[in-house]
Amino acid sequence: MGQYWKLINLDKRQTYGDWGKLGECLFDGSPSCLKTSLRATAEKLPDCDSLIFPFKPGALFEEAYESRPATYFPKAADHSLNAKALPNLPLEMIHEIYLNAEDLADVICLSMTCQFLWEVGRGHIYRHIVAIVASYSWVGDRIICVGDYLRNEDIPDSLLTPEEKVEFTSPDPDDDGDFTLYSYPFDVVGWGGFSIDILLKSAKIVKRYRSFYSYLITDGQILSSLCNEYYTLPALTQLSVLRNLSRHQYVRESALIAWREGAQAKVKETKNVGFGEIVLSRICLSTDPSASMSYDGDIHRGVWAGDRFDLVSSETEWLEGLGEDSGWTDVSDKVLEEVEEIWKSEYRYN
Structure with a gap:
């Protein structure tokens, strides 16, 4: 053999x-x-605000094209309607929930549930991405x-x-x-120093959650940007x-x-x-x-x-x-x- x-x-x-x-x-x-x-x-990763954009309620998402109207992000949610809603928990408790979520896909999906959690969670998304990228360097x-x-x-x-x-x-x-x-x-690590599937599979999971998926992925500026620009090292x-x-x-x-x-x-x-x-x-x-x-x-x-x-x-x-x-x-x-x-x-x- x-x-x-x-x-x-x-x-x-x-x-x-x-x-x-x-x-x-x-x-x-x-x-x-x-x-x-x-x-x-x-190349070093950009800062959190550059990679995982802050959510801007009511901001223009997609320009009008031919007969298709322009699309705007929803306005900020009113969390006062439900005192038991997750966003109404103490902020320290919400961060603790994020810290106990080990999977990047879980962190993204939780952050996608409302505008408030997106703003809280994007720092945790960034933390996961930084850890993933660092783990695939074998320098030293x-x-x-x-x-x-x-x-x-x-x-x-x-x-x-x-x-x-x-x-x-x-x-x-x-x-x-x-x-x-x-x-x-x-x-086991991915081929070529980084498993691009880790992020892409996470992205696919997010797809069924609201139109934020387009903001995250199709726009080519956040997670897909990481895959295209930071996974593929400059020549x-x-x-x-x-x-x-x-x-x-x-x-x-x-x-x-x-x-x-x-x-x-x-x-x-x-x-x-x-x-x-x-x-x-x-x-x-x-x-x-x-x-x-x-x-x-x-x-x-x-x-x-x-x-x-x-x-x-x-x-x-x-x-x-x-x-x-x-x-x-x-x-x-x-x-x-x-x-x-x-x-x-x-x-x-x-």
Whole structure:
């Protein structure tokens, strides 16, 4: 059957799920998600008022078009008619209700029930969105790709804290099977660093609640704006630097591009190699060397397994800022030489 692998963030206890055999996921584009997760210069979210607009009773929602009349938001509701209505509860109690709502969809739906709760709740919607976006950044976290044949006694002592070793490798008393780092129930994150479905599904739930749905979604300015503008990070206009923060080593994108241009004459598939593939090829850890690959090196004992990384978006500026005694080492040539050996072995080029 072969050994299966799982990319894991040990600090956030997250995983991209089961990736199958290393000989497949390393070459099929899967590692590209790391280029999003490790971006150190992601755009910051706008403030709450810019992202989750305040409700303005009676404001114009939609201009008149042809024979269709203009549409206005309803006037503010009169809550004095029902003393038991939720908006008439003490404000502290309403906030407590919001704080105990764990699901973004629930927070949105509650806020959609009336104008007053929209004004109270939009801050809580924003709080959830900020937490979601932050949770998908892997900058500076310990990252490892674990094989399902890894035995607990082969986990390096420096990889896990004593508490983590107990948590990640201790079996459930009701489970008779082996419990390893691979089988620990890490939270599964979405493809490419962010599960866009989280917000879109929440939006669909809101659709059946009043015409506010259009204000939130169709207008393209609030939640859909987050999906389109803040989930999709701005395109990098400058060369980047992959930094191993644990070892103070770095790989220059200029070196990667130059290597790709030369290596394609030998192995055309190297045109798809990026920083994600570089990281994945060096963070694998397993007891068993089986990787469903032609490469016979010790890829299963990755020299960067469990290290911390980020991507700096301006190679020139960052390199110019390094002092003579910075302690950083350029490992671009060494790393790319090893990557070339892996790709040459896999595609059987001479």
